[in-house]
Amino acid sequence: MIKKYKNYYFKNWYPYFFISPFFILFTIFWIGPIIVSFYYSFLQWDGISKAVFIGFDNYKGLFSDPLFYKAIKNTFILTFSYEIILIPTVIILSVLLANIAERNLAGKFISNFIRSSFFVPITMAMVIVAIIFDLVLGQRYGTLNILLNSLGITSNIDWIHNPNTAMWVILLLRLWRNTGYYMIFVYAGLKSLPKDVYEAAKVDGANSLGAFFKITLPLLKNIIMFIIFMSLIWQFQLFDEPWVLTGGGPNNATLVILIYLYKNIIEYSRIGYGSAISYVFTLILILIAILQLRVFFREKVK
């Protein structure tokens, strides 16, 4: 009896007890640094000697920094072209593969094999994928060039170290790696779609294409929104591939925001300036998140 009374008395404390490990870590390693970073952005500091408070000078410097603008421009181009290609590709491929599996148009083994092989690229670190793509596209005798040569087109272009094509190589390799990951989400969503809606539509004379646009897509809306949201956030933070392949070059052709941040911290030791960069970057991401939420939930408000 006493035990039960004790449990009841202390029950009010239990939730705090359960959530505290998480929030302690969250505050120490996430909230804390975010606030400190804000403070740093008002300093001129190299991390070692005395820090000088310079107010908004770092931010003013950013606004007239051509490299910063280049970084933003590159990041935006990369991100939005990525999104434009990724989302339709993921949806179409998932639907096609689901249909093929459903109607048994190819063997079950083949369907599973293909679905599984889409997932494998994600298990590889981005840097490794980037380096492999160097072999495919970046060498004199890279795979693509060998293929083109064997078809009679002489080609020994290094597609990666060419300022005009470097960005598209990075885009390609990111797409290659990540498509499978998002396909899993869409596939999971497709599986949970109610079949009777399609039956009813068939009875009413709808064809597959119409069914796709009018039934499948709207039902997948939540998943698609989720994918767009997450992939945008992650894509903006890209670093690995352009860094390891070209170090942001050639001629800053692949300079993305995080690479510029990294250079400022490690190479130029401009702690204050780097913090300002990270803050502006954060603001950009938050703005984009807000924009997305407004677009996505506009209909709900109605």
Added chain:
Amino acid sequence: MRELIKNIIIKFFVYLFLLVLVIVILTPFLTMIVTSFKTENVLYTEKSFFPKSFTLDNYIKLIKNTDFLKWIKNSLIVASGRTILSIFICTLAGFGFAKYSFRGKNTLFLIVLLSVTIPSAVTIIPMFIWMSKINWIDTYKVLIIPAVANAFGIYLSRQYILGIDDEIMDSARIDGCSEFKIYYRIILPLIKPVIGALAIFIFLSAWTEYLWPLIMVSKLQTYPIGLSTLYGDIFERQLTLLMAGASLVVIPSALIFLSMQKQFVAGLTSGSVKG
């Protein structure tokens, strides 16, 4: 008859489509494996895709002359440490949010959700300075602990646990079960799909992480960092060695993740618990 022809045509295009798909997906892998059997100089002189002289040198050199095994060991320790700690802490917190009401509950959860939009890059500078001061640089701690409080983890846990019937908990309480025991004995077994999904998600992101370890550690290298050092300067590049390393890592990774794919999907769809 027409039906038959139509079916054959459809099947033809389906197989063609699948073939193109397979080629696109597999070409980089094939390149990776094929290159691992070539010698370095051959890369720049030989025009053929397949090696004219097949060599296992790269694999031998990789294991003997580089820290490859150390890199893998480090990556395993970091990824497992992070996964286990994160699952425990996130599911515990998700349980707290799902099954109890307390002051500040909604605000706190909202803060966690909003933190997703904030890039981790904004914490790098203060973290680097602070970790240097407390000597956590170049340790396992700095790679494992900061990433444990994972917003995604707490979100998935809460969603899933919300679907668990309160009655199970109430009857356990009547039987004299402590709250923590409820978490441990009842909730945890019931949320296996979420645990599976989180395990894959967290392990994968720790396994393939690059920027954070690049800044926070230098001697204690994880495999992405380690392998990419073989890429080095254009005059010191050891691509064939690198490909051997990549090939070795891909196969077990792929197998493990493929086998857990089903749980990943199940955990994501955060279905309600039966009964």
